[in-house]
Amino acid sequence: MAIQFMKGNDAIIVGALAAGCRAYYGYPITPASEIAHAAARHFPALGGVFIQAESEVAAINMVYGTAGMGIRTMTASSSPGFSLKQEGLSYCAGAELPLVVVNVDRGGPGLGNIAPEQADYFQVTKGGGHGNYRLITLAPNGAQEMCDLTMKAFDLADKYRNPACIMADGITGQMMEVVEIPEAKPVPYDHSSWAVDGTPATSKNLISSIVLEPEELEAHNLKLDRKYKEIMAKEAIAEEYRTEDADLIVVAYGVVSRIVYSTVDQARAAGMKVGLLRLVTLWPFPSEAIAAHAERDVRFLAVELSTGQMVEDVKLAVEGKAPVHFYGRCGGMVPEGAELMDEYRKLMEGVVNA
Amino acid sequence: MKVYEKAPSFYEVFERKSGPAKQATHYCPGCGHGNVHKMIAEALADMELTSRTVLISPVGCSVFAYYYFDCGNSQAAHGRAPAVATGVKRANPDSIVISYQGDGDLAAIGTAETIHAANRGENITVFFINNAIYGMTGGQMAPTTMIGQRSTTTPLGRQEHLHGNPVRMCEMLATLPAPTYIERVGLGNSKQIMKTRKAIRKALKIQAEGKGYSFVEILSPCPTGWKMDPEVAREWVSKEMEQVFPLGVYKDESGNVDEGSWDRTFKPFDTDEVNTYLQRMKTSMTEGEDVVLKEDLRCKFAGFGGQGILTLGLFLSQIGMRAGRQVSWFPAYGPEMRGGTANCSVNLSNERIGSPLVDEPNVLVVMNQPSLDAFEKTVPDGGTIIVDTTIVEGKPDAERLNAVLIPASQIADEVGTPKIANVVILGALAAATGAFTPEFCMDTLRSVIKKKNLIDMNMEAFQKGYEFVKNM
Numbered sequence: 001m002a003i004q005f006m007k008g009n010d011a012i013i014v015g016a017l018a019a020g021c022r023a024y025y026g027y028p029i030t031p032a033s034e035i036a037h038a039a040a041r042h043f044p045a046l047g048g049v050f051i052q053a054e055s056e057v058a059a060i061n062m063v064y065g066t067a068g069m070g071i072r073t074m075t076a077s078s079s080p081g082f083s084l085k086q087e088g089l090s091y092c093a094g095a096e097l098p099l100v101v102v103n104v105d106r107g108g109p110g111l112g113n114i115a116p117e118q119a120d121y122f123q124v125t126k127g128g129g130h131g132n133y134r135l136i137t138l139a140p141n142g143a144q145e146m147c148d149l150t151m152k153a154f155d156l157a158d159k160y161r162n163p164a165c166i167m168a169d170g171i172t173g174q175m176m177e178v179v180e181i182p183e184a185k186p187v188p189y190d191h192s193s194w195a196v197d198g199t200p201a202t203s204k205n206l207i208s209s210i211v212l213e214p215e216e217l218e219a220h221n222l223k224l225d226r227k228y229k230e231i232m233a234k235e236a237i238a239e240e241y242r243t244e245d246a247d248l249i250v251v252a253y254g255v256v257s258r259i260v261y262s263t264v265d266q267a268r269a270a271g272m273k274v275g276l277l278r279l280v281t282l283w284p285f286p287s288e289a290i291a292a293h294a295e296r297d298v299r300f301l302a303v304e305l306s307t308g309q310m311v312e313d314v315k316l317a318v319e320g321k322a323p324v325h326f327y328g329r330c331g332g333m334v335p336e337g338a339e340l341m342d343e344y345r346k347l348m349e350g351v352v353n354a
Numbered sequence: 355m356k357v358y359e360k361a362p363s364f365y366e367v368f369e370r371k372s373g374p375a376k377q378a379t380h381y382c383p384g385c386g387h388g389n390v391h392k393m394i395a396e397a398l399a400d401m402e403l404t405s406r407t408v409l410i411s412p413v414g415c416s417v418f419a420y421y422y423f424d425c426g427n428s429q430a431a432h433g434r435a436p437a438v439a440t441g442v443k444r445a446n447p448d449s450i451v452i453s454y455q456g457d458g459d460l461a462a463i464g465t466a467e468t469i470h471a472a473n474r475g476e477n478i479t480v481f482f483i484n485n486a487i488y489g490m491t492g493g494q495m496a497p498t499t500m501i502g503q504r505s506t507t508t509p510l511g512r513q514e515h516l517h518g519n520p521v522r523m524c525e526m527l528a529t530l531p532a533p534t535y536i537e538r539v540g541l542g543n544s545k546q547i548m549k550t551r552k553a554i555r556k557a558l559k560i561q562a563e564g565k566g567y568s569f570v571e572i573l574s575p576c577p578t579g580w581k582m583d584p585e586v587a588r589e590w591v592s593k594e595m596e597q598v599f600p601l602g603v604y605k606d607e608s609g610n611v612d613e614g615s616w617d618r619t620f621k622p623f624d625t626d627e628v629n630t631y632l633q634r635m636k637t638s639m640t641e642g643e644d645v646v647l648k649e650d651l652r653c654k655f656a657g658f659g660g661q662g663i664l665t666l667g668l669f670l671s672q673i674g675m676r677a678g679r680q681v682s683w684f685p686a687y688g689p690e691m692r693g694g695t696a697n698c699s700v701n702l703s704n705e706r707i708g709s710p711l712v713d714e715p716n717v718l719v720v721m722n723q724p725s726l727d728a729f730e731k732t733v734p735d736g737g738t739i740i741v742d743t744t745i746v747e748g749k750p751d752a753e754r755l756n757a758v759l760i761p762a763s764q765i766a767d768e769v770g771t772p773k774i775a776n777v778v779i780l781g782a783l784a785a786a787t788g789a790f791t792p793e794f795c796m797d798t799l800r801s802v803i804k805k806k807n808l809i810d811m812n813m814e815a816f817q818k819g820y821e822f823v824k825n826m
Binding site: 002003004005014017018020022023025042045046047048049051053054055057058059061062063064065066067068069071072073087088091095142171174175176177178181182183184185186187196197198199200202203204205206207208209210212213216255258259260261262263334336337338 | 370372404405406407408410411417420424425426427428429430431434437438439440441442443444445446448449450451466467469470474618619620621622623625627628629631632633635636637668671672675680681682683684685706707708709710711713714
């Protein structure tokens, strides 16, 4: 049995090692610290690099250094620390560096608390730092996916030469589940045409995000934009459960999608045709999967651990063709199944939650 | 006359530079950057280091250093060059990594990166151009601007009580144990320039020999920022700046450290090695057998911290995993920690598990009174509640619930230690739910308990708990 019972946070490092990640730079923060603990154990044991950086800012810039060599590298943090990384992520996106950053979302704003939230959705999916850029963002909802989607994030980062983000939440990071240990395979990307790794072969290359002339910087931005449009066209992923005949489609991601999943059959048993549309990628946002349902007589309900962020993208996808409702908890409060059932009932009776 | 040649480590034509003047630098007349660039380029060429060098350009006037140096180049965010340099050097210890920084970059916005790269003894070379002013951004105060010196943000001159004193980086860094070589040199006259040339070469040699962190501060003129003629500016370096920033060697351990003593190792990705390593992470449990549950177990375990509540959850989870079930374990976390209780939610299911949180447990274990008060009401009618009566005084509603009252801590104490009350409870849980046979549970425990000398005691505790319930 190549399985182990492990925390989601630990599974991230298992996935990273299998993906060929060789250097981890990070700063401790609850509830993401187990990721750094696992990295500290495993990276040096395999001849890789682990550095506890002096700050989140330094950590993402160490990542910038290694990523610029075309070597797989990562950092991980939780909301306040993720905020600090934004400068570096903007530089990484501008210089088109492949890397993985993990955000185990906790309560905000400010110091907030250490409990789970999804209120970093805007920061993660809309750019976060300065300038026109996006993070490819995957949202695991269990320990196996913490491992598997981390591997996928490295591939997407390499494929598009862009930072990729694992957007988790405190619960998905802290919970333990059975994880099948993945197999490491060679990295099928050759970065020698652009990387700078301190060897003669790459000594003519340049890693930079500065483009002084406005015409050239516009061209650079448009090139990035074409890349982002390609990612939007090709890489969006959603999972659906009993949506085909649903009167109410609940859109959720991360731990919330697990809670909603628990309620779908229950709601059906109570006579309410509820379905779940779970987002695996937050950016690119699976707009088409949502829009595909909007043409028929259906309502949408966005449920998230925030005061309403992801719901905006649901509305954009639906384009006003169907009602879009919102239910959120925040500050570390997590909706219980019964609470969601009450919400479904209200909506199915036509009582709109304004 | 070699002095007038373009150093071979410079590009012949500066193609990366915009505008028509592809053979001139962007620096102002009389600027010190040109001198320092040339001395570095010559050193790299003479020492045959160019092709494996990565030069980290900072933000500031030298942001465009990559226009000129015919080596690997990486342009960093403001102040972050030492962190970027760390990321390069650690992932290729054979590279030569230069962090080239100005005073704002190194001693203001990047102070933390500067100090910590030095403190780790990164085997890199830092060239610090101190010209006591922000040049690129328009002549503002630098951390090294001198008392009385006018700048666009100290129009009346820098004053100690308003703006602080000029920061002396060599002196600060020399207090750290790790750095190998720290020297301050200047460009005030040709004698100083010759010393600068020597210091640059020495610093690069230390890195090339794996002898550790080297830092060379170069007092450098900025005629534009200082609003002086180039000649006057040169004089100002030696007459004024030197008073505040004395030249000299602040630390030199290069004669005392062995070659290679600060080299780190880095291994590229080796799939076989990683796979062997990952396989060692897999569970040490013996092969189990599929056990189909009559009913999903939605468990909440609650008590004081230190009673082994979380471990109880882990043991049950591992039994479930060995039985081929879907399993989730989630510890009390954030707002769920009420009244000083520790608790965890455990789900065992034949099907995919939805929420890992257990709001309405069909099995509740309480090992202290606050947990009984908090969670009894969450158990649906007919659910099982297991209470450690050694500790909990209150009684659950035996009419509504399947109440299992067991003096678990007392039994554990009789077995050997109250610390294994959680295993007594596990035995009681196995008996009360009938989900797994005692043999299956005990086999699992045997293979997951790490301290082998404690296995017998745990087996006895489990059996006592199991039998207590069977005999109820």
